[in-house]
Amino acid sequence: MRIAIVEDERLSAEHLAALIKEIEPEAEIVAMLDSVAATVAWLRKNEADLLFLDIQLTDGQSFAIFEQMQVDVPVIFTTAYDAYAIRAFKVNSVDYLLKPIRKAELRAGLEKFHRLHFPAQKNLQQLIQALQRSSQEYKKKFLVQCGEKLYYIETSAIAFAYTLEKSSFLTTFDRAVHTVDFSLDQLQEMLDPDVFFRINRKLIVSYKAIKSMTAFSRSRIKLDLQPVPPKTIDALVSVERTHRFKEWIDK
Template identity: 45%
Template sequence: MNILLIEDERPAANRLKQLVLELLPGVNIYGNLDSITSAVAWLELHPAPDLIFCDIQLADGLSFEIFEMVRVSSPIIFTTAFDQYAIKAFKLNSVDYLLKPIDPKELAGAINKFKSQKIKTTIDLSQIKELLQPQQKEFKSRFMVKIGEKIQSILASEAAFFMSEERVTFLQTFEGKRYILDYTLDQLEEMLDPKKFFRLNRKYISSFEAIAEIHTYSNSRLKIKLANCSDNDILVSREKVGALKEWLDG
């Protein structure tokens, strides 16, 4: 039995080779091939192997390009560092995918599937590529706040800035109204659209429209004046100045 290994990380390749040999002693393992170019060259010059183990991300691109350049009829088990959700989606294409680091039990299951069904791979490249594309992140569009005994919804677009004071987080609107939130600034930084909000420092996240003035300050820092904010010492560190300028210019 001949197996071809396509993997650009040497430690991962060595581990996979060892695991395969434990499960299939006596097989011939060719490779390791670490790029699209080397894989295409090998497949054009050699008979089709009985099975291919192929990493998705190679040094010179996604391995799917291999199968656009050369006809491959061998069953393929892809290895990938993508999350479990993607793995389950990939399995719908009747191709096995293993999540790195390779789990020996998962590998044994994939090999047993190969041995029992002798799968001939049918790769829907367009569908798999679509699954691999970064999904557009959903950002928080509103916040539920408590006002006395009432619960009210405040749109994220109404927020001028967010601030942390004595371990309490506030949302302040452009009208100057302030509400307590049940989130930390670190949590909010992940929830908010980075095109609209910027983390100025450990105490403030500001919208673009709330920045009233910007002044140079000592040690290559910037001092920010926010609309309807009494804090006159909002400083942006030297390390963040470049990112802030890029954000403002975006």
């Protein structure tokens, strides 16, 4: 997603950009602009999926942009004053955020943008991903070793995979733990994403191992897994993965 930020205070623009990247790491900040004139000039030659638009700019109010050109890009307004709210929603506005911008409100604004403006693209992306998955072969079993003995375990028997002290392990539903010669990144590519989800840097879980879920601090989700992971492995869905986890678990 390509995002342009229009804000006359550089520190505020950089802070907003950092918050956006925390919530949506794949977002691309394609421009930081500080005036009506610069924004009009940029929009005439460039494209964005979403504009974050401060109302008070160096050369006037940002509403002047809409008077000078047709703006088809969805907008989230940002300002320290709420007196402009009604006027803001008369233009192409998704949301209206008061400064200082709080992460929870920004997250809600971005989620609203996705609901209102990307249903078709989202459905298309899901279709493409489904087609890719149907043509991709995921591992059905893993060869493991215990002493001199070699044997295999079925992927369907895996409850979760984790990394600890630079080694990777598979735990099966019978509570057996197996060492494997793959990194967690490699395992993530090998395991079917319809069944397994990487909830944080150290842990990939099967939905079949999730017994319950609890809302946790900072918008995270705590999972109760069976079998139980080692005490040093937190079964917490990280902040940046929470949105995708909810979509995955709700399929």
